[in-house]
Amino acid sequence: MKMTIPVGISGLSDREAAARQAAGQGNQVQVKTSRTYQEILRDNLFTFINGAYFFISLVLIALGRPSDVVMIAVVVLLNVVVNLVQEIRAKKKLDQIALLTRPTACVVRDGQERTLDPADIVVGDVLILKPGDQVVVDGSVLQSSDLKLDESLLTGESDLIPKQPGDPVYSGSFCVHGTGYFEVEKVGSDSFANQITARARSFQRTVTLLQREINLVIRLLLAIAILLFVQRPCRNCRRLCSGRANSTTPLPWPSLPW
Secondary structure, eight states, X not given: OOOOOOTTOOOBOHHHHHHHHHTXXXXXXXXXXXXXXXXXXXXXXXXXXXXXXXHHHHHHHHTTOHHHHHHHHHHHHHHHHHHHHHHHHHHHHHHTOOSOOOOOEEEEETTEEEEEOGGGOBTTXXXXXXXXXXXXXXXEEEEEEEEEEEOHHHHOOOSEEEEOTTOEEOTTOEEEEEEEEEEEEEOGGGSHHHHHHHXXXXXXXXXXXXXXXXXXXXXXXXXXXXXXXXXXHHHHHHHHHHHHHHOOOOOOOOOOOO
């Protein structure tokens, strides 16, 4: 049911809206995924632990023990496969996060109410809010008729928030009671809901205290193994040199002239 547009609220004209859309002030959102599959594969394959296993494998090959290298390769492969499955599942869940359901929006253009796709909204548009409508962009209230919004998706508070002229409205909230008009101020990736979604989808690697301690122990063991591996041939060389120096070989008797 269309509402009667109050006097003084005419909204933008089609020409003004087209000019602002061309100037990049439209509600176009480029959805970015958390990480690509190539990044997930690289981060799980080229790790410090796998590098340590690779070094140990080289040592075992040098010692002539290829069977142990096969066992290490199986362990590394199983570890990589398990991590890949878990992180790909997490990636799919993160990519599905959305606070906006992308419904249609009621906009005032040339003094008339129109139903538009949210992607066609531009900065300066006047949107109409009725019970059941979702706020798809940020703005400030122009006129309120007992307007109350549900902002629980954004703040976690279940109480309805009354809105008066001049109060801000944020994308991701819902109109539950009353009606109102608000002017669009932030669209696209600048809107509050899209900023929350982008932060939720962003990937941040955090190393726990246990992981740091395990990495430290592995580094110490690798350092000790390298020292022992280098020191062994040096010790054998010293023994060989000292053995030659201590050996006494009898000199041959000189031959007599008669």
